[in-house]
Amino acid sequence: MAPPHSTNDPRENDPLLEDDTPSTAVAVDIDDSPTCGEGSTNKQIDVKVDKEVKLEFGGATGVTFMMIFFPTIMYYFWLCLEFNNGALAHPDSISDTGAWLGRMWKLLRDHATPNLFAVSTYVLFCALQAFLAYTMPGPVVKGLPVPSLGFKQLEYLCNGVASWYVTLITSAILHLTGIFPLSRIIDNFGPIMTVSIIAGFAVTIGTYAYGIWSKNTHRMSGYFMYDLFMGAVLNPRIGKLDLKIWAEIRIPWVILFYLSVSAALKEYETTGHVRAELWFMVLAHGLYVNACMKGEECIPTTWDIFYEKWGFMLIFWNLSGVPFTYCYSTLYLVKTETGRALSHSVPFLVFNFALLLIGYYIWDTANSQKNRFRMSQSGTYIPRNTFPQLPWGTLHNPTYIKTEHGSLLLTSGWWGIARKIHYTADLMMALSWGLICGTGSLIPYFYPVFFLIVLVHRVTRDMERCSIKYGKDWETYCQKVRWIFVPYIW
Numbered sequence: 001m002a003p004p005h006s007t008n009d010p011r012e013n014d015p016l017l018e019d020d021t022p023s024t025a026v027a028v029d030i031d032d033s034p035t036c037g038e039g040s041t042n043k044q045i046d047v048k049v050d051k052e053v054k055l056e057f058g059g060a061t062g063v064t065f066m067m068i069f070f071p072t073i074m075y076y077f078w079l080c081l082e083f084n085n086g087a088l089a090h091p092d093s094i095s096d097t098g099a100w101l102g103r104m105w106k107l108l109r110d111h112a113t114p115n116l117f118a119v120s121t122y123v124l125f126c127a128l129q130a131f132l133a134y135t136m137p138g139p140v141v142k143g144l145p146v147p148s149l150g151f152k153q154l155e156y157l158c159n160g161v162a163s164w165y166v167t168l169i170t171s172a173i174l175h176l177t178g179i180f181p182l183s184r185i186i187d188n189f190g191p192i193m194t195v196s197i198i199a200g201f202a203v204t205i206g207t208y209a210y211g212i213w214s215k216n217t218h219r220m221s222g223y224f225m226y227d228l229f230m231g232a233v234l235n236p237r238i239g240k241l242d243l244k245i246w247a248e249i250r251i252p253w254v255i256l257f258y259l260s261v262s263a264a265l266k267e268y269e270t271t272g273h274v275r276a277e278l279w280f281m282v283l284a285h286g287l288y289v290n291a292c293m294k295g296e297e298c299i300p301t302t303w304d305i306f307y308e309k310w311g312f313m314l315i316f317w318n319l320s321g322v323p324f325t326y327c328y329s330t331l332y333l334v335k336t337e338t339g340r341a342l343s344h345s346v347p348f349l350v351f352n353f354a355l356l357l358i359g360y361y362i363w364d365t366a367n368s369q370k371n372r373f374r375m376s377q378s379g380t381y382i383p384r385n386t387f388p389q390l391p392w393g394t395l396h397n398p399t400y401i402k403t404e405h406g407s408l409l410l411t412s413g414w415w416g417i418a419r420k421i422h423y424t425a426d427l428m429m430a431l432s433w434g435l436i437c438g439t440g441s442l443i444p445y446f447y448p449v450f451f452l453i454v455l456v457h458r459v460t461r462d463m464e465r466c467s468i469k470y471g472k473d474w475e476t477y478c479q480k481v482r483w484i485f486v487p488y489i490w
């Protein structure tokens with residue numbers, strides 16, 4: 001079994017590292033494998049990092065607050081968009097608070113109670129995605145060696161592209177035949193969101209209970225609420241179906257895309273045309289979901305999959321939070337008077353489309369450069385022609401730092417410019433989603449602001465983890481690639 005970041009010579013049979021003669025690498029001899037002693041020390045470090053319990057997010061109290069706050073804020077923003085023209089709703093006075101809460105509650109009860117359409121749409125959609133994930137063809141890739149499983153590498157069937165195309169074709173047929181007009185999704189936003197919130201909590205509790213019952217828990221803190229939030233189980237699976245990947249890739253982005261498609265179709269049904277602003281959102285969400293599917297084989301080695309457990313944080317955000325909060329721009333454009341009247345000038349549209357597409361290009365190619373480099377290094381690289389393959393997505397002559405740990409840290413391509421430039425690019429896209437709604441409401445800017453906080457927090461956690469894992473090699477890397485997000489600024 002290969003240790004983390006196999007010491008096999010990655011140049012053998014490796015199209016990505018052909019002509020690999022790094023010019024500026026600090027240490028480049030990749031034949032210089034760690035000795036057995038070093039290998040076992042590395043494993044010990046990996047086990048330590050993987051097991052270490054840190055109380056983040058304010059510990060048990062902080063996460064309990066978040067578990068109440070997330071669904072509350074989702075309902076609040078939706079009510080503001082659906083019934084208050086995108087303005088932040090509030091009581092008229094302190095004495096009006098009780099009556100105001102009563103009015104909000106009535107709106108929720110009347111417009112967000114699950115109905116048969118919402119339950120069947122959400123449940124059948126999730127079941128279809130699970131069925132496709134189980135049955136569609138696709139390459140099988142190995143994940144990173146899992147320290148808690150004795151460094152076993154789990155296999156992942158990456159059939160996202162086939163599943164995505166089948167989903168697109170199926171939905172087009174259902175819509176065109178009138179069996180399931182897609183515009184009904186946006187009409188039932190409230191009830192579907194409630195179903196997703198219930199699903200988020202139910203799956204969290206069910207998975208936690210299963211973990212405890214089957215004694216399949218990992219990195220437990222001993223604080224019930226904290227463990228519920230972070231999860232009990234590291235790699236939940238039903239047969240070959242990896243639930244973490246299914247929930248992260250197959251559910252949120254696809255729902256998000258269909259919310260925008262549904263909004264565009266709704267506008268077409270009511271006005272006879274679709275504005276550029278809504279086309280923008282369909283493109284923005286379409287690019288995101290397509291990227292997740294086309295690069296799915298790179299996902300098993302990401303932080304969420306190899307490190308995070310499957311608890312409320314991932315489950316709730318994937319099953320509910322991401323699709324039903326990242327869609328506020330779309331909701332604003334179709335649900336509010338101001339949004340429906342919005343029509344930007346051509347120069348602004350060109351600017352915003354350019355911001356989206358440039359952000360997408362950097363994001364796609366930066367992720368691809370690192371993931372392909374890393375997959376080549378561990379011998380798991382598979383060439384794929386999924387659409388679109390962008391220029392500079394693969395580095396043919398990369399420079400890197402070889403760490404004592406054994407892993408290589410890429411220092412060329414986008415990774416020579418800034419350490420988290422893919423986060424910056426993701427944020428550029430997020431900002432463009434907000435900007436397309438102009439300045440009539442703050443709510444469409446929820447996603448870019450929230451995402452900035454998430455990514456800054458992620459960077460902090462990741463840097464801490466990498467500095468423990470790589471020690472002085474990490475310092476060397478940070479000196480070589482000085483900037484985190486934007487060169488010469490941050």
Ligand code: NDP
Nearest residue numbers: 302303304367370407408409410411415422423426458462
């Ligand atoms: P990264 O892709 O930055 O992965 C971090 C890991 O990569 C590190 O822990 C380290 O792992 C390895 N690494 C760091 N530097 C280098 C280097 N120079 N060369 C090689 N490997 C390196 O982070 P994420 O997994 O968080 O994000 C992946 C993508 O997902 C991003 O584009 C992000 O924007 C996106 N994302 C989107 C979210 C959303 O809600 N829209 C949420 C979160 C992420 P190792 O231990 O293996 O060395």
